[in-house]
Amino acid sequence: MSKKVAVLVAGSWGTALASVLAANELDVVMWTRSEEQATEINTQHTNTRYLPGAELSPRIRATSDMEAAVADAAAVLIVAPSSAMRAVTHQFKPFYTPDMLIIHATKGFETESLKRMSTVISEELECEEGQIVVLSGPSHAEEVVKRCPTTVVVASLDKTSAEAVQGLFMNAYFRVYTNRDMLGVELAGAFKNIIALGAGMSDGLQFGDNAKAALLTRGLAEITRIGVEMGANPLTFSGLAGIGDLVVTATSQHSRNWRAGSMLGQGQKLDDVLQSMGMVVEGIRTTQAAYFISQKYGVQMPIADQLYHVLFQNRQPRDAVEALMGRDPKTEMEVMKLETWEQWHS
Template sequence: MSNKAAVLVAGSWGTALASVLADKDMEVALWTRNVVQQEEINTKHRNERFLPGVDLSPRLAATTDLEAAVRGAKAVVMVTPSSAAREVARALKPFWHEDMLVVHATKGFEIESMKRISTVIAEELGCDEGRIVVLSGPSHAEEVVNRCPTTVVVASQIAAQAELAQDLFMNPYFRVYTNRDMVGVELAGALKNIIALGAGMSDGLGYGDNAKAALLTRGLAEITRVGVEMGANPLTFAGLAGIGDLVVTATSRHSRNWRAGFMLGEGKPLETVLSQMGMVVEGIRTTKAAHAISEKYQVQMPIAAQLYHVLFEGLDPRTAVEALMGRDRKTEMEVMSLETWEQWHT
């Protein structure tokens, strides 16, 4: 059996996952469109733009040739920005075959269609969505590439596919659990980026720990509410892909979403924030998708709604906080509709 895996593309998380695979003595091809980045990885074993100061395994070889990257690979790991997922999946199609495991670790939606990334990939490959595996959980690339203990979850509608992904990645510092709730794992990974933006914004405004704790807690309720209405298991949001990923993304300076929110809270305009970040901030795109999803499913997402007003309608962040604090009285347990509750308890 082949001992090769291909990782698409060479951002921070893609490079970190490629390093995990290289540490399992696998031949790893890391695909990039950037010739300069390819040369840097292959000759200096560095990816300075995304993971400065980190020495990469010599088993990790970069290439700009997609066909060469995936040829002979038993697994392909897609770690593209959400905006590029369909394009890359379409390019992969001529080289994909039924025996090739496809794992994606992109936390976002296709904005135009509001589709999950696994759906997008399956459409382009022409396969059942159950063939795709989602990898998610609390995992900063900067820590994974330095072999800090990390635990993630892989999910697929087909248990055997998730188990293949578990075996592919699991090593002494990278522990992998399986989950059958693909929808929940994928939604949790995408939607928590919105709450992380809000947490950074709260810190940028100087609102302290009380405000951030409330934001994370009510944010989790908001994510769960929309998730179960879309068919997810509510217990998934209490796991690694849910509260685990939410905590790590909303409380760490490693998090792009937290950093972007912090700068917005300091009063910097969105254009300036994106320019200074220099990398994709998935939470900004996801906020736009969540706004549309909230309307489609008629589910209240007050935090996402206020962030949408801040990001795309110019609302002052302090005014957004005042709007959240001034909402009508609610019961804390109001997470899902009675119909959905009965669905999960019968």
């Protein structure tokens, strides 16, 4: 079996995961559209735009030639932004072979279609979603590349594929669990970015720890509610892909979503925030998708709803908080339909 793994594309998370694979003595080829970036990775063993200060393994090579990147690869890891997932996968398709292990580590939706990334990939490659493995969990690229202890989850409908990916990535500092609930892992990883935006906004408004704790708790209830309605296992949202990823994304300055929310809370305009970030903030697109998904499924997502109005309808952050605090009284356990809960515990 080939020891080659292709990584598409060479952003911060793709580069960090490439470093884990290289640490496991696999030969990694990263694909990037930028010839200049490929040259830097190959000659200087750095990726300064996305992971400044990090030294990359010589086992990691880069190319702007898609065919060369994926030729003879045993596995292909796709880490394109959600907005580029279809285009990148379409470019990969002519060189795809059914024996390749397909993995993705992107947390978001295709905004136009509201489709998950595994659906987009399966449509473009004309393969079953069950052949795809999702990697998710609490994991900042900046810490992974430094070999800080990190734990993630890989999910697939196919147990053998999930275990194969577990074997590719698992090592002394990168622990990997498997999960059969691929739907739940994808939904949790995407939806938590909305709550992280809100947490950053709360910090930008200087609302303190009480407000942020409430936001994370009710946010978890909110994303669990919509996830279960869409068919996910509620327990997934209590695991690494759910509460684990939510905590790390909503409380750390490494998080682009938290930083973007903080700047919005301080009064900056969305366009200015995005320009200053210089990288994709998935939570913004996910908020837009969640707004329409909640309407499609008839599920209330009050935090996502208010963030949608702030991001896309010029509502002031303080007004959004007042709207959330002034909602009708509820019982705390209004999290999900009882019959759905019983379904998973029968």
